[in-house]
Amino acid sequence: MRISFQTGYRRDFVLYHKATGAKSNTFQPPSPGPFVVKEQRGNTIVAHRFDETADVNIHVDNATVFVGTERQARDLAMRDTDEFVVTAITGWRGNPDSTKTLLFCVTYADGSRLWQPVGGKAADISNTQIFTNYCAGKPMLSPLLYTKNDGSTPRVAANASPMLLQPGQAVYVNLRYLSHTLYQFTEYDIDNKYEIDYLIPASVPPRLE
Secondary structure, three states, rough: OOOOOOOOOOEEEEEEEOOOOOOOOOOOOOOOOOOOEEEEEEEEEEEEOOOOOOEEEEEEHHEEOOOHHHHHHHHHHHOOOHHHHHEEEEEEEOOOOOOOOEEEEEEEEOOEEEEEEOOOOOOHHHHHHHHHHHOOOOOOHHHHOOOOOOOOOOOHHHHOOEEEEEEEEOOEEEEHOOOOHHHHHOOOOOOOOOOOOEEEEOOOOOOOO
């Protein structure tokens, strides 16, 4: 039975039955995908992956409708290829107070390294445990793990806690705190500045009476 899609009718997903051949790895699924249907031209389905890379032309005889939610389709597509499996996050740039400016240096299982935003089209890296662990270890990024509806966040807790540092006490401040914008300028010509935390010495100012 052949399948048919109406362009713009709804968001459909298909599995692609490629010609039989050697698998790239033992766990490669027999039907790659799911792919997102863009349109149908006669007996050809034009589709793409969730990251909206180049279109794929699939003959209707080689396609099967994926029955499931978009979330299930995305999860299966991520397992279909190692390129969406996050193995490490090693750096970040942007302003934590403006999520749209943030980019993270992500390493994937296929060895590629890409700067990715939070909420990327292919796979939201914020849904991974690696992202959680990375942000939890960096005070400037830990607020990303909470929503506006969360009653208690690290920032709220810190503001409500008494100052533990004493006037004149020596401390070290992350260079990024001075200005997230300036830190990205070429004037800050520092090796691996997005992957290494550079600290500068400072001291706690006297309390205002």
